[in-house]
Amino acid sequence: xxxxxxxxxxxxxxTDLPELSISSIEGxxxxxxxxxxxxxxxxxxxxxxxxxxxxxxxxxxxxINRFEDTNPEKIDPxxxxxxxEDLDWLGVEIHDTIIQSDRFERYYEVIRQLTGMGHAYVCIxxxxxxxxxxxxxxxxxxRDQPVEVQLERLDRLMSSHYAAGKAAAVIKTAIDHPNPALxxxxxxxxxxxxxxxxxxRYNIYPMMNLSVAIDDHxxxxxxxxxxxxxxxxxxxxxxxxxxxGWRKPTFMHYGLVSIPDTVLKTSVxxxxxxxxxxxxxxxxxxxxxxxLARRGIKxxxxxxxxxxxxxxxxxxxxxxxxxxxxNRDIIDSQAQRYFFVPNPVAVDVxxxxxxxxxxxxxxxxxxxxxxxxxxxxxxxxxxxxxxMQELQDRGMIRLKGLCNISxxxxxxxAGDDMxxxxxxxxxxxxxxxxxxxxxxxxxxxxxxxxxVEPVSAAAGDMVQFERFGFxxxxxxxxxVRAVYAHR
RNA sequence: GCUCCUGUAGUGUAGUCCGGCCAAUCAUUCCGCCCUUUCGAGGCGGUGACCCGGGUUCGAAUCCCGGCAGGAGCACCA
Numbered sequence: 001x002x003x004x005x006x007x008x009x010x011x012x013x014x015t016d017l018p019e020l021s022i023s024s025i026e027g028x029x030x031x032x033x034x035x036x037x038x039x040x041x042x043x044x045x046x047x048x049x050x051x052x053x054x055x056x057x058x059x060x061x062x063x064i065n066r067f068e069d070t071n072p073e074k075i076d077p078x079x080x081x082x083x084x085e086d087l088d089w090l091g092v093e094i095h096d097t098i099i100q101s102d103r104f105e106r107y108y109e110v111i112r113q114l115t116g117m118g119h120a121y122v123c124i125x126x127x128x129x130x131x132x133x134x135x136x137x138x139x140x141x142x143r144d145q146p147v148e149v150q151l152e153r154l155d156r157l158m159s160s161h162y163a164a165g166k167a168a169a170v171i172k173t174a175i176d177h178p179n180p181a182l183x184x185x186x187x188x189x190x191x192x193x194x195x196x197x198x199x200x201r202y203n204i205y206p207m208m209n210l211s212v213a214i215d216d217h218x219x220x221x222x223x224x225x226x227x228x229x230x231x232x233x234x235x236x237x238x239x240x241x242x243x244x245g246w247r248k249p250t251f252m253h254y255g256l257v258s259i260p261d262t263v264l265k266t267s268v269x270x271x272x273x274x275x276x277x278x279x280x281x282x283x284x285x286x287x288x289x290x291x292l293a294r295r296g297i298k299x300x301x302x303x304x305x306x307x308x309x310x311x312x313x314x315x316x317x318x319x320x321x322x323x324x325x326x327n328r329d330i331i332d333s334q335a336q337r338y339f340f341v342p343n344p345v346a347v348d349v350x351x352x353x354x355x356x357x358x359x360x361x362x363x364x365x366x367x368x369x370x371x372x373x374x375x376x377x378x379x380x381x382x383x384x385x386x387x388m389q390e391l392q393d394r395g396m397i398r399l400k401g402l403c404n405i406s407x408x409x410x411x412x413x414a415g416d417d418m419x420x421x422x423x424x425x426x427x428x429x430x431x432x433x434x435x436x437x438x439x440x441x442x443x444x445x446x447x448x449x450x451x452v453e454p455v456s457a458a459a460g461d462m463v464q465f466e467r468f469g470f471x472x473x474x475x476x477x478x479x480v481r482a483v484y485a486h487r
Numbered sequence: 488g489c490u491c492c493u494g495u496a497g498u499g500u501a502g503u504c505c506g507g508c509c510a511a512u513c514a515u516u517c518c519g520c521c522c523u524u525u526c527g528a529g530g531c532g533g534u535g536a537c538c539c540g541g542g543u544u545c546g547a548a549u550c551c552c553g554g555c556a557g558g559a560g561c562a563c564c565a
Contacts, residue, residue, distance in 0.1 A: 034565085035565090036564085036565050038564095038565085068565060070564095070565085071564060071565070073564085074564065074565080123563095127562090127563065130563095131561090131562085134561090135488095135489090135561080164563080165563060166563095167563090168563050169563095170563095177490085178489075178490060179489075179490035179491065179560085179561075180488090180489055180490065180560085180561040181489090181490060181491080181559095181560045181561035182490080182491095182560090182561080183561080185562095186562080186563050187563095188563085189563040190563080191563080205563090207562090207563070207564085207565090208564075208565050212565090227559095228491090228492060228493085228558085228559065229558090229559055229560075229565095230559095230560095230565090231491065231492065231559070231560075232490085232491070232559080232560045232561075233560090233565090235491085253492080255492085255493070255558080255559095256558060256559070258558095305499090308499065308500065308513095308514075309499060309500075310499090310500070312493085312500085313492060313493055314492095314493055314494070314558095315492095315493070315494095315557075315558055315559090316498090316499070316500095317498065317499085318498090318499085319497090319498040319499055319515070319516085320498095321497095321498070321499095321515055321516055322498065322499055322514070322515050322516085323515095324515090325514075325515055325516090326514090326515090328527075328528090329528095332527060332528060333528085335527085337525075337527085339525095359524085363523075363524090363525080363527080363528075364527095364528065364529085398524070399524095400524050400525075401524065402524095418524060421524065427524050427525075428525090429525075464525080464527060465525095466525040466526090466527080467525045467526055467527090468525090468526090469526090469527090470527080487526070487527080
């Protein structure tokens with residue numbers, strides 16, 4: 001038996017998410033993620049995906065991906081393709097996919113049913129008046145019309161008799177509910193905007209509280225896990241469950257996520273791409289999963305990160321440090337080491353002899369072999385400006401894996417005694433003759449140019465540029481292009 | 488304004504339901520030291536927190552009350 005299914009002892013450390021309440025459900029656990037197809041997924045979205053996925057795996061249940069595309073004005077048609085790609089990259093296993101724009105008839109059926117039961121009405125008041133009445137706990141004139149009138153109006157609404165914005169189907173809750181957010185809510189309205197999937201076949205669209213309640217019920221969801229920004233939506237949706245006598249899933253709400261130092265908002269990124277400020281959905285200045293993937297952040301690190309954060313209702317601020325630490329832990333043993341010299345300056349070294357440098361491709365894995373460079377007589381290497389300064393100040397520096405060089409009137413090979421490092425001589429990376437032009441794309445969008453020794457890793461690999469940071473190689477041929485991940 | 492949710496180190500987290508083993512866990516950050524021909528990895532050590540005030544109790548991070556603070560919602564977005 002899976003030990004995680006056993007009730008934990010009081011003093012036992014929690015290493016996992018808390019248990020789901022499964023005593024009251026009959027079949028398997030069914031959960032869902034419900035992205036709006038307005039763009040690709042970003043780091044914030046990945047939390048709900050990972051957590052749902054983890055639960056479904058643990059209980060051997062099913063995970064449904066539901067595209068919530070009931071607002072035709074906010075849809076990017078590419079998102080229907082990009083989101084599954086992103087989920088796949090994250091390692092989230094989807095057992096079923098449904099699209100809300102396939103289900104308009106069902107939503108119409110339910111709103112008609114609710115109207116017939118007297119739980120919904122069609123309001124044809126000015127929307128401001130309706131809202132103002134609500135905030136004063138008062139009904140608008142439409143609310144108390146008899147059911148026959150409401151059904152008639154619903155027919156008219158459905159046949160576009162009213163102009164968009166002039167009428168809406170409204171779910172009754174309690175007009176004097178103490179929480180103003182819960183007094184009557186719009187369920188259905190007309191939107192005159194072509195839908196990328198259904199064109200102009202439908203122009204009556206459900207609001208999310210209607211479609212979500214219906215779908216969650218129809219799909220047999222047992223648990224709904226989402227952000228607590230949906231708390232009031234849950235309360236609204238529960239009215240629909242209650243009116244129709246539906247059994248409710250267990251609702252769980254985790255705290256809000258704030259992610260510093262990055263652009264997350266899909267609409268902002270989309271606009272930025274159109275206007276040329278961003279290079280695309282994978283622009284490293286954004287927090288999309290595509291951007292993180294490009295930087296070499298592994299999906300396993302993201303998963304570990306969200307598991308560590310858990311499902312508490314406290315708001316959290318994402319710590320890039322923590323995420324990077326988890327990523328470093330994953331990639332460190334795989335990443336080959338290379339010398340990259342940013343903003344290189346040449347150093348001519350006076351030498352009459354022969355030497356060969358030896359640096360391991362990975363310091364902890366000698367079996368991977370070494371990078372070797374041979375020297376005979378005078379030679380030239382490149383080092384970065386800070387190290388040049390150090391060489392001048394101290395008069396000596398050690399080229400890692402090769403030799404020491406001294407700085408006087410001219411620079412000289414100064415032997416291979418490693419003991420000098422104990423006297424504080426710095427050990428630096430250097431670019432041998434035959435190095436390749438390289439540029440590293442930094443998280444702020446800037447480019448660091450330099451030289452890198454010949455690289456035997458391939459595009460797509462993570463490598464560590466020693467004393468610079470971990471990068472993901474994007475191009476390796478006559479030049480090297482890489483994207484900075486973290487230190 | 489109203490309603491709801493939440494307050495443990497810089498950040499994330501454990502403990503809170505069922506009060507004592509909590510002078511509070513783990514990770515990360517930061518600072519030392521060791522090791523290492525990287526500012527990576529590894530090892531050792533250190534700094535650092537129970538929002539405040541009352542109450543109950545022999546005993547409160549944990550239970551109760553009151554403050555305060557933060558967040559969310561009050562959309563014909565999701």
